[in-house]
Amino acid sequence: MNETNVEVNPVPEAKLEVRKSTLKRIFSWTIRNLKFMLIPMSRIKDLSARQFEFEKIKSKRNFLQRLRSPLTILGIGLIFFIVTLAVFAPWLSPYTFKQLTAFLSPAYGPMSPAHPFGTGESGRDILGRCIYGARSSLTIALPAILISVITGVIFGIIAGYYGRWIDTLIMRITDVLLAFPPLIFALVLVGAFGPKIEMIIAIYGLLGAPFYARLVRGSVLQAKELPYVEAARVMGASNWRIMFRHILPNCISPVIISFSFDIGGIILGLAGLSFLGFGDQRLIEWGNDINKGRFYLYAAPWASFFPGLMIFITVLAFMLVGDGLRDAFDPRLKNL
Amino acid sequence: MVNKMGLIQYIFRRLLVLIPVMLGVLAITFILTRLMPGDPVAALLPHNPTPEMIAAKQHELGLDQPMIVQFFKYFGDLFTGNWGVSFAIYPNAPVWDLIQEVFPRTLDLALLAVLFSSIIGIKTGKISAVHRNKSQDTFFRGSALMGVAIPIFWMGLILQFVFAHIFPIFPGSGYRAATADDPTPITYFRVIDFIIYGRWDLLWDYILHLALPAFCLTFITIASITRQTRSSMLEVLQLDYIRTARAKGCAENVVIKKHALKNALIPTITVIGMNFAGLLGGAVLTEFTFNFYGMGMLLIMAIGQSDYFLVSGIIFVITILFVIINLVVDIIYGIVDPRIRY
Numbered sequence: 302m303n304e305t306n307v308e309v310n311p312v313p314e315a316k317l318e319v320r321k322s323t324l325k326r327i328f329s330w331t332i333r334n335l336k337f338m339l340i341p342m343s344r345i346k347d348l349s350a351r352q353f354e355f356e357k358i359k360s361k362r363n364f365l366q367r368l369r370s371p372l373t374i375l376g377i378g379l380i381f382f383i384v385t386l387a388v389f390a391p392w393l394s395p396y397t398f399k400q401l402t403a404f405l406s407p408a409y410g411p412m413s414p415a416h417p418f419g420t421g422e423s424g425r426d427i428l429g430r431c432i433y434g435a436r437s438s439l440t441i442a443l444p445a446i447l448i449s450v451i452t453g454v455i456f457g458i459i460a461g462y463y464g465r466w467i468d469t470l471i472m473r474i475t476d477v478l479l480a481f482p483p484l485i486f487a488l489v490l491v492g493a494f495g496p497k498i499e500m501i502i503a504i505y506g507l508l509g510a511p512f513y514a515r516l517v518r519g520s521v522l523q524a525k526e527l528p529y530v531e532a533a534r535v536m537g538a539s540n541w542r543i544m545f546r547h548i549l550p551n552c553i554s555p556v557i558i559s560f561s562f563d564i565g566g567i568i569l570g571l572a573g574l575s576f577l578g579f580g581d582q583r584l585i586e587w588g589n590d591i592n593k594g595r596f597y598l599y600a601a602p603w604a605s606f607f608p609g610l611m612i613f614i615t616v617l618a619f620m621l622v623g624d625g626l627r628d629a630f631d632p633r634l635k636n637l
Numbered sequence: 638m639v640n641k642m643g644l645i646q647y648i649f650r651r652l653l654v655l656i657p658v659m660l661g662v663l664a665i666t667f668i669l670t671r672l673m674p675g676d677p678v679a680a681l682l683p684h685n686p687t688p689e690m691i692a693a694k695q696h697e698l699g700l701d702q703p704m705i706v707q708f709f710k711y712f713g714d715l716f717t718g719n720w721g722v723s724f725a726i727y728p729n730a731p732v733w734d735l736i737q738e739v740f741p742r743t744l745d746l747a748l749l750a751v752l753f754s755s756i757i758g759i760k761t762g763k764i765s766a767v768h769r770n771k772s773q774d775t776f777f778r779g780s781a782l783m784g785v786a787i788p789i790f791w792m793g794l795i796l797q798f799v800f801a802h803i804f805p806i807f808p809g810s811g812y813r814a815a816t817a818d819d820p821t822p823i824t825y826f827r828v829i830d831f832i833i834y835g836r837w838d839l840l841w842d843y844i845l846h847l848a849l850p851a852f853c854l855t856f857i858t859i860a861s862i863t864r865q866t867r868s869s870m871l872e873v874l875q876l877d878y879i880r881t882a883r884a885k886g887c888a889e890n891v892v893i894k895k896h897a898l899k900n901a902l903i904p905t906i907t908v909i910g911m912n913f914a915g916l917l918g919g920a921v922l923t924e925f926t927f928n929f930y931g932m933g934m935l936l937i938m939a940i941g942q943s944d945y946f947l948v949s950g951i952i953f954v955i956t957i958l959f960v961i962i963n964l965v966v967d968i969i970y971g972i973v974d975p976r977i978r979y
Contacts (some may be wrong), residue, residue, distance in 0.1 A: 476654075477661035480956050484921060485936065489948065492940040495671035569788060573922050576790050577937055580750040588788075595794055595926070599802045607790030624782070 373625025379618030448506025453513025461521025565619030675943030721946030750854035762866025784860030910966030
């Protein structure tokens with residue numbers, strides 16, 4: 302962008318300095334810079350402040366425009382829906398958590414105005430359990446993915462940056478961890494450590510880490526040869542500073558893309574785990590409900606149909622957004 | 638021309654890399670399975686055993702030795718076929734025999750799924766790429782996305798409900814009819830056994846039982862194959878030699894089938910191989926849904942009851958197959974694509 306080409310309209314003198322509270326200032330700054338915190342690729346070369354604003358709006362428009370395919374919007378809407386269910390479960394659910402885990406009768410009752418989705422095991426309302434299920438799915442999936450992204454990215458950068466024996470060691474460890482099919486590894490770990498929610502979060506965090514480590518290592522290997530790394534080194538930056546301030550922001554976009562896919566994958570894996578009866582029995586989980594309902598499949602199909610539908614919707618939503626993010630980040634990949 | 642020496646060297650190198658990986662896998666399996674809360678001695682002995690009986694049994698199972706000795710003994714035993722005994726599910730049954738019985742059924746499922754999904758997936762991927770952004774493409778891409786996002790057990794239950802309950806065409810669960818009188822197994826592969834015995838009724842029954850689970854697995858597998866074929870096909874269609882082929886007057890059909898598809902299929906081979914490896918270990922959910930008694934079902938039962946000799950045996954089979962199939966795929970890749978040099 303050539304600086305002279307940009308028309309600089311004189312700013313009308315600020316009328317009266319309206320005093321904003323500190324909280325408001327922080328809030329509006331956060332909103333204005335949200336994109337720059339979330340999407341590291343969106344930083345711009347040094348420009349004057351006005352041009353900076355101009356470019357920012359332009360690139361934001363581009364990015365949003367690329368993100369604006371109908372399927373992605375559908376995905377975002379569905380995620381919003383699921384998150385709303387999870388956050389406001391006690392208000393949205395027609396029954397309280399206690400009623401949903403109590404022993405009532407009759408079990409596997411049909412759909413009725415009182416129970417729009419019918420009732421399941423011990424006469425528990427399926428609609429309420431579907432709503433609460435969103436809560437446990439997201440509570441497990443989000444921390445798990447954060448653990449795997451953070452661990453994976455740190456080890457991936459270290460492996461790619463230092464190379465040599467550190468690289469070999471870390472990559473062999475990821476080889477070992479990736480040689481297990483994920484569901485089976487999760488099953489064995491749960492079998493060994495017991496089906497507790499904190500254990501399951503840790504297990505899924507561990508399962509995803511080697512994948513991210515490989516992903517990041519690949520792009521670090523390319524990025525570390527670039528001139529700006531040399532420049533940073535000449536300026537006397539330490540290894541850690543180069544890794545996390547210079548290389549990391551340039552290698553993070555594949556991670557962000559697979560992040561969304563992976564939340565879907567984890568929710569699916571989690572549902573599989575609890576379907577097999579290895580979930581935390583204290584929670585209300587969709588997979589668990591299907592597991593209980595499948596014995597009454599022919600008599601009460603609703604008891605396993607609706608929880609499954611919820612899993613499907615949730616996973617589909619994250620996958621759709623993942624697809625959209627991939628296209629928006631890298632338009633070359635579109636239609637591939 | 639494939640450089641034969643290079644290929645052999647490559648295989649050798651890959652096998653060398655495999656050794657530390659397999660050692661790590663075995664170590665992790667050993668540690669995790671020994672952490673399970675099962676107690677083989679109590680399970681295998683009659684009620685109220687004397688201390689001498691316990692000591693004798695511990696010695697027999699090798700549990701009285703230090704952990705590190707146990708690990709190396711376990712490692713050595715894997716190669717001699719002495720994989721220990723099951724103690725919770727089938728007390729005193731050798732693990733090797735149990736796996737030998739259930740593994741062929743899982744293999745049948747995986748083979749069927751891979752076969753059908755490759756045939757269909759390559760076709761749909763090709764159609765998607767040729768009619769890019771048209772209605773066919775949208776349809777196949779949408780179905781592929783559904784195949785990735787749908788929980789396989791949910792789909793299995795819906796299939797069961799529709800095709801076993803509303804329209805009772807297929808049996809809903811199990812791998813054989815309750816009344817079936819199986820002849821003594823020769824090869825443990827049911828299809829081959831039934832052909833040898835000439836029991837066509839049992840063969841048909843087995844095929845009916847395979848249909849629904851195999852359909853489920855096929856649907857899931859088609860998704861990734863379609864996606865891969867489509868993307869590599871689109872990439873190939875942009876290359877110069879395709880334009881040359883068109884310029885010299887090849888029919889569009891020939892260009893796509895003879896020129897483009899052959900090269901586009903190379904990355905698809907990897908995906909098919911990975912799917913096959915995944916299915917051998919990952920048919921757990923489908924087998925559980927349909928009560929199809931294969932290796933996955935046995936694994937779930939074993940983990941549920943902490944039958945750890947059995948668990949470590951099954952995991953060993955799954956991981957080694959996973960690793961070997963990946964190796965074979967890499968080698969095939971090199972043979973099919975002459976551009977790759979080792």
